[in-house]
Amino acid sequence: SPFSHFAPHAVVHNDTEHLRKSYNYIVIGGGTSGLVVANRLTENPRVTVLVIEYGYVDGQENGTAVPGLPVPGKYLRTDISIPQSGLNNRTAPLYTGAVVGGGTVVNGMFFARGSRGDYDAWEQLGNPGWGWDGLLPYFKKSETFTPPTEELQEMFPGTISSDLKPHGIGGPVGSSFSNYQYPVIKNFFAGWKDIGIKINSQPNDGNATGAFYSTISAYAKNQSRSHASNAYYRPIAGVRKNFHLITGHTVTKINFSKDKRAVSVDFISRETNKTSTIKTDREIILAAGAARSPQILQLSGIGPKKLLSGLGIKTIADLPGVGMNFQDQPTIYMQFSYNNYTFPTPDWMFSNASWAAEQLEIYYKNRTGPMTIPYLGGSSVAFLPLQNITSDYHSVVTSAASINISSLLPTTAHSSIFSGYRAQSALLQSLYLSPHAAVTEIAWEGGNTLPVAIIRPFSRGSIYINTTNPLSPPIIDFNTFSHPTDLAIALASVKKVREWISSSPMRALGTLETFPGANITSDAEIETFIRDAATSSWQHPTSTTSMMKRELGGVVDPALQVYGTTGLRVVDAGVFPMAVAGHSSSSVYAVAEKVSGQWWFNLSRMWLLMFSGVGGGYHQGELGIGVGMFAA
Numbered sequence: 001s002p003f004s005h006f007a008p009h010a011v012v013h014n015d016t017e018h019l020r021k022s023y024n025y026i027v028i029g030g031g032t033s034g035l036v037v038a039n040r041l042t043e044n045p046r047v048t049v050l051v052i053e054y055g056y057v058d059g060q061e062n063g064t065a066v067p068g069l070p071v072p073g074k075y076l077r078t079d080i081s082i083p084q085s086g087l088n089n090r091t092a093p094l095y096t097g098a099v100v101g102g103g104t105v106v107n108g109m110f111f112a113r114g115s116r117g118d119y120d121a122w123e124q125l126g127n128p129g130w131g132w133d134g135l136l137p138y139f140k141k142s143e144t145f146t147p148p149t150e151e152l153q154e155m156f157p158g159t160i161s162s163d164l165k166p167h168g169i170g171g172p173v174g175s176s177f178s179n180y181q182y183p184v185i186k187n188f189f190a191g192w193k194d195i196g197i198k199i200n201s202q203p204n205d206g207n208a209t210g211a212f213y214s215t216i217s218a219y220a221k222n223q224s225r226s227h228a229s230n231a232y233y234r235p236i237a238g239v240r241k242n243f244h245l246i247t248g249h250t251v252t253k254i255n256f257s258k259d260k261r262a263v264s265v266d267f268i269s270r271e272t273n274k275t276s277t278i279k280t281d282r283e284i285i286l287a288a289g290a291a292r293s294p295q296i297l298q299l300s301g302i303g304p305k306k307l308l309s310g311l312g313i314k315t316i317a318d319l320p321g322v323g324m325n326f327q328d329q330p331t332i333y334m335q336f337s338y339n340n341y342t343f344p345t346p347d348w349m350f351s352n353a354s355w356a357a358e359q360l361e362i363y364y365k366n367r368t369g370p371m372t373i374p375y376l377g378g379s380s381v382a383f384l385p386l387q388n389i390t391s392d393y394h395s396v397v398t399s400a401a402s403i404n405i406s407s408l409l410p411t412t413a414h415s416s417i418f419s420g421y422r423a424q425s426a427l428l429q430s431l432y433l434s435p436h437a438a439v440t441e442i443a444w445e446g447g448n449t450l451p452v453a454i455i456r457p458f459s460r461g462s463i464y465i466n467t468t469n470p471l472s473p474p475i476i477d478f479n480t481f482s483h484p485t486d487l488a489i490a491l492a493s494v495k496k497v498r499e500w501i502s503s504s505p506m507r508a509l510g511t512l513e514t515f516p517g518a519n520i521t522s523d524a525e526i527e528t529f530i531r532d533a534a535t536s537s538w539q540h541p542t543s544t545t546s547m548m549k550r551e552l553g554g555v556v557d558p559a560l561q562v563y564g565t566t567g568l569r570v571v572d573a574g575v576f577p578m579a580v581a582g583h584s585s586s587s588v589y590a591v592a593e594k595v596s597g598q599w600w601f602n603l604s605r606m607w608l609l610m611f612s613g614v615g616g617g618y619h620q621g622e623l624g625i626g627v628g629m630f631a632a
């Protein structure tokens with residue numbers, strides 16, 4: 001079992017008394033990306049690393065392991081946005097993981113990659129080596145893929161590829177398939193096929209389009225959740241003495257020397273309010289997630305100068321892009337009922353307690369049954385390119401291109417933000433014309449609720465502080481549907497769902513739309529429904545500290561170093577210059593593996609090895625060479 005090599009108890013520090021005064025590396029946030037980097041850095045026993053995490057180590061409750069059970073709410077943090085004019089002035093929640101392992105402990109377990117074009121666009125925004133080809137080795141490095149069982153392949157012939165080629169087979173994260181599906185999932189696939197959507201048996205090789213049975217982040221053998229804590233922390237906890245983790249502490253500030261080198265971190269205990277400062281003699285790695293990393297940077301004097309000086313914060317680096325370019329994927333939850341349902345149904349999990357208890361028993365005994373299906377949304381999805389949802393796709397792109405972008409971004413935004421948006425908009429337009437790049441996602445686990453997510457948004461929001469109190473949440477503005485194309489895609493997607501439920505395999509289930517309901521028919525009525533019912537987030541916040549050229553509003557360079565500083569990198573989902581059209585976790589792992597695997601990152605470790613005890617010795621010039629070589 002993958003659990004067999006776990007240290008029996010994670011060694012965690014709750015008190016700063018036990019910490020060193022200085023570490024080679026301090027990682028802010030022990031979530032998905034932070035644990036990857038901390039694990040890889042501590043492979044060298046002479047490198048010391050401290051991870052500071054707001055949450056605590058999970059208690060390995062059933063809800064964090066069994067895909068079909070809800071995750072304990074205490075591991076989720078909920079922030080609320082400001083009112084969204086695109087949602088008729090409603091606010092929207094933003095959920096993130098607040099636990100060692102971060103988002104992957106609480107997420108919906110979809111473990112599918114985006115399309116080649118998603119990552120190639122990152123490269124085209126000035127990031128050599130960050131395209132599909134450059135990232136693929138690191139997707140592989142992070143995972144151990146297990147092909148579907150023969151039984152599953154027989155149940156869904158031609159639907160799931162067992163090809164190992166695009167996958168890794170020796171990495172820490174388990175990647176596999178739920179080994180059970182509700183009988184109606186056959187109708188899901190047959191319905192899409194019926195209306196001309198292809199069944200894609202291999203969505204992980206750079207073409208994430210069509211209807212597919214998604215890989216999930218689970219260990220195949222025991223069908224349990226695989227998350228960053230299990231994959232990158234527990235196996236080394238208490239084993240690597242050079243790896244320290246302190247939980248229940250909020251990082252409030254990064255401190256800089258006169259020459260703008262990141263030298264120490266301030267943090268505060270959630271339990272005692274005691275504040276502490278720990279030094280680094282190498283680097284600070286920021287991995288607090290796309291929602292919190294911009295807040296920490298801004299509090300530390302890195303961000304738009306105007307914002308910082310307005311709050312009396314001394315500017316260390318004037319970076320207008322910190323907190324800008326915020327992206328998430330607006331989602332509409334449609335509702336259906338079925339007159340002719342083949343039982344069992346996923347809704348029995350909620351309505352029939354004795355049946356649900358029986359399924360849990362089956363799961364524990366045989367590791368099969370409905371409890372192997374992720375609680376949040378199942379694992380069957382349709383990822384549709386624009387030309388699959390409307391025949392009029394050229395005019396959608398033409399009108400997207402004609403939008404005056406000054407209406408989309410704050411008028412006060414720096415000119416580099418406009419330049420960056422223009423560059424992204426051009427790339428989005430070409431992705432919208434591609435048959436190999438999805439714009440909408442429809443997920444169905446066979447129940448009443450059907451999420452429709454607008455996964456390649458044109459709209460851009462922002463995250464910024466309005467107080468110097470580090471414990472106040474930042475101001476979150478998704479700016480949902482500020483770009484009219486996003487609403488047009490939502491409208492076309494709702495219509496496509498209706499076409500799918502009218503297919504004969506879905507009609508055979510007696511499918512009836514209950515929300516918004518069949519009486520909502522005109523475009524204007526559907527748009528009103530969308531604005532009244534959609535939420536801003538598909539739980540994939542990204543791009544608030546984007547890896548882009550500085551003149552495009554970028555915050556980090558292709559070595560993920562924060563412009564205008566030394567000794568500071570960001571490695572979380574905030575560095576994605578554009579959202580991946582799909583789910584983010586597999587890309588977060590790949591990005592963090594890639595930065596950890598670069599020779600210049602290792603060079604600093606080799607340097608350390610050679611000169612350990614001497615201290616210092618790691619200069620900006622070396623990294624400059626590293627960045628140049630990165631392109632090769």
Ligand SMILES: Cc1cc2nc3c(=O)[nH]c(=O)nc-3n(C[C@H](O)[C@H](O)[C@H](O)COP(=O)(O)OP(=O)(O)OC[C@H]3O[C@@H](n4cnc5c(N)ncnc54)[C@H](O)[C@@H]3O)c2cc1C
Nearest residue numbers: 029031032033054102103107108109110251572573583585
């Ligand atoms: C409910 C939910 C469902 C999702 N579903 C899916 C899915 O099905 N498939 C998928 O691929 N992705 C999904 N995601 C998204 C995915 O899990 C995230 O994109 C990914 O985990 C983000 O990794 P990260 O390293 O950027 O940030 P995180 O994993 O969020 O890590 C950031 C860490 O920093 C900590 N932190 C924050 N601020 C501070 C501070 N000031 N001091 C110290 N620590 C701090 C946080 O507690 C957290 O542990 C989902 C996310 C959520 C929340």
